[in-house]
Amino acid sequence: MKRNLGFLLVAAVLASVLCLPVWAGGKGESKAAAREVSLWRRMPSDLTTLYTNMAETPYAKEIEKRTGVKVTYIHPTEAQRLEQFNLMVAAGDLPDMIQYSWFENYPGGPARAIEDKVIRPINDLIEKNSPNLKAYLAKNPGTDKLLKTDESKYIGYPDVRLTFTGGYGNIIRKDWIEKLGMELPQTVDEWYAVLKAFQAKFTKHPLTGTALSGSRSPVKNHFLFGAYGIWWGWYVDGGKVRYGQSEQAFRNVMSIYRKWYVDGLIDPEIVTNDKKAWEAKMLNGQAGVTVGWEGSSVGQWLEAMKGDPSFNVEGLANPVSKRGEKSFAESVDGGIGWPTAVTTKARNPEACATFADYGYGEKGHMLQNFGVEGETYTLENGVPKFTDLVYKNPKGLNSKQVMELYLRAADEGMIINDRRFQDLEYFRPQQQAAMKRRTFSTAGDHNFPSVSLTTKEGEELAVIMTEVQTFVEEAFVKFLTGITPLEDFDGYFKKLDDLGIKRAIQIQQAAYDRFVAR
């Protein structure tokens, strides 16, 4: 009997342990001190192995000094950023400000987030507390339009991208071209000749990359599409919204890719390559042409291969149909990036505004783009140049890490990105040459901006596009590898119709028209 009692006691204790809110680890409600703001944003990826929280970085300390606003940074884990965001919103645990990929990942975009009362429009904050941003928007109607909803509500503080960066595109083995004594290719025919020459002299399959869905791929985003006046995915042509894979010109593009594939110019493993695979091929000479970033591809590869003086890569513009034409290119930026919104639970919206607006003013602009004068940059004839702290960091950090520590131009922020930063980021002669080439493009003319869809529209579009995208991805690789003969193209277009592509275009067009009318 005694034993049983003792046991019941244990059971009771255990049960109560499970029920009581003991060991509450969560912090109590913090009263907003005069100038305190909490900001939810991702931790810059290169810093995750160095710091626990952004608050420890020199940047954070500097901006706190200058604005007088104490910022608490809350970081999601990059691996589950979307889940954590959605959970945070669903549970109502909102911080003061959130920097997020609103357009890409919040269903319906920031306009819906306002409707859902997750974030608040900042029209009043811009008007009364953000003079710098207000002035900028007055002078830049394009940005102004992007920052508003269809009902003219401002959605948050922008990360104003350059209208065209050119930081991404085709990359070629420059030393091979020079060895062959050929010119850098511009037209589709010239590219073909170069690829053929590479194949004869250097490697069986010169063009590599990946064709995995969701990844940037040479055969999708960057080779032939532009030259035929279409693009992969959504774009705008003369006020009309188009979906590249449903255009008739896609047939022509596909037949050329097929020819290249049959000739062996395209890596037969392109469909299955992951990043490691195609990078390795570029580095060990199994391939000579691909697409990539100026920093993490070209920059890193040059660094990796500095032991081999003959290895040289350089970026080129997209192929055109006639020499001298502007390349029809994707505008990689030109938008407002991941805006920072003020939530409906912001304790001190004016402090948020003060903190945010600093980046758009003269001094703030320099801080966001170049860091601290004397420490990270110096002015030579009015042109900022990074110091050794960035390029030859005494602690052994790479330049990207230093940039993420001291400024925001390398990742995200409430910032107006300065082109001069890109000149510094891409300082090598190869990178500079690539920038120049790519600037001569139609980018910006064909940009499909981030539009606002209603709940019903968004749902309908997602249903159609999941199927369309699955279908298109499969069709593309099957045409490329010859599993489906090109003669079946009519069937392809018919199937696209059956899946509802016309309705999808309609939805996007309506949203685009609303956007233009803002």
Added chain:
Amino acid sequence: MVESKRFADRIFDAGNAVFMVALCMVMIYPLVHVLNASLSDGYRLMAHTGLLLAPVGFSLEAHAAVFRNPNILNGFLNTFFRVGVGTVLSLLLTSMGAYILSRENVLWRGLLMKFAVFTMFFKGGLVPLYLQVKDLGLVGSRWSLVLPFAVQAYNLIIMRTYFLGIPYSLEDSGKIDGASHLTILFRIILPVAKPVVATMVLFYGVYYWNEYFYAMVFLRTRDRFPISLILREILVINETDSTMTNMGAHALKDQGMISDTIKYATTVVATVPILLVYPFLQKYFMKGVMIGSLKE
């Protein structure tokens, strides 16, 4: 007749041994690859293809970088708490549950079983669980890494199956001596169930060690992250390519440049400790643990 049987036995043993050696080589390769990659030079690793039977360009840089990562030490402390407290609590509760579900003449036994198994199939989803943990005041606390997972129905079933196999005579002799249920469970059943207890220690221990998703959900600050979550974050960094290939997408700026070797080194550091547990538990998987109790 006996001769040929012994010969057949020997052939079988030899074949088995050879097979095992080959199997072990195949099984150990992933770890060998990871270890070698972690000790390689980042740039040379980028260009390397094929099997990695030795590091390319030996370098301790990646491991040094891992130990410089301020999150790592805390990561281990948090994980030790989780594994230590969690395994003990889970073992306690699961043994009790398995015991109850394996006794005879318990009217509600079937219902209790269905009650537990049902939860393996139907879940409310992430948000309600999060809200519940929040209402219990556990969000951000280290206990949120343990309490919501204390009893895994799958493990409960395994333990119960094992208990059902223990001869009734053992329990009976205890009852005759007037022992209560608790005594029977802890003094008679468990000592004889060493293999399944060792299995549970492994199953729960490894689960608590590796679990990162819910840790991500329930924790607020990095200083509470277990090592599994820190590893997960690093593994995924270089993979986040822009998933929007549509024009005008607000593409990420240029990609991160953390070397792959750091990924591998963190994997080694986060994985090796838990690998070392099994050898210590092996003696519990030896044959004949029940002999002692039966001989009277």
Added chain:
Amino acid sequence: MSNRFTPENIRKDFARNRVLYAMAIPIIAYFVLFHYMPMYGVIIAFKRFSPAKGFSGSEWVGLTHFVSFFKSYYFWRLLRNTLLISLYSILWGFPAPVILALLINELRRAPFKRTVQSLTYIPHFVSQVVVAGMLIEFCQKTGLFNDLRAFLGLERISMLQRPGLFRTIYVGSEIWQEVGWGTIIYLAALAAIDPQLYEAATIDGAGRWKSMLSVTLPSIMPTVVILLIMRIGKIMTIGHETIILLYNPLTYETADVISTFVYRKGLLEFNWSYATAVGLFNSVLNFGFLLSANAISRKVNQTSLW
């Protein structure tokens, strides 16, 4: 079958087993708190969940999400792939650890046996991301598997491009990672076998093979059966992560499963309701399979969950 739950029986049972029920309290409390109370979340499968409106405020849409899922152009393919991959996985992946455990059990020298046990479970701990990366390399034309093919006089092929090979590669990689870990539970069951049973069998003249059939197998049968039932109860559950790492549009035909499709949809529009609806569909099917497997097992050999 008379009802055993008469008030008299209940009272008697309580009197006899009250300690047991007391012991059950913390466990029941755990399940209630962390599993049953949150179960209301399942209703968003029938609503259009808006985080700001919460569970009760979100709009009711009935079976819309289910209909949308069933009417999807790819629905049958997804269902078929999910079931087929699971079936392959059960057919090959379930027996593998059992057989391996039996083989390990037959090893004569203890140190060797311990070493083998400790090494075979290592792949379980290496992350899927890393293992998939290795597999992709091995499957390339210049990769290890093709080297083997060449050695055997076969043509080199890009293995991950063949829809016909996908299941084999996927299940193969699963076995590689999990077979060692899977032996643990069987080794535990094997350790529990009373050596006297073996002695008795040997006295009766049984050799190793016959001992295995008459002693070993029957002794671990309950464990095997229960684990098989539970495995069948997971037939619809195929995680998206590994498949995403290994598939590509050329193999969607056999590789695209329900979870990968829902994942891609989630990238276009994060829709908790839709995901919950599909999850509910999967759970119901899983549960149905479990009940059937359990019932069959109960009839055939009295081992069952309840």
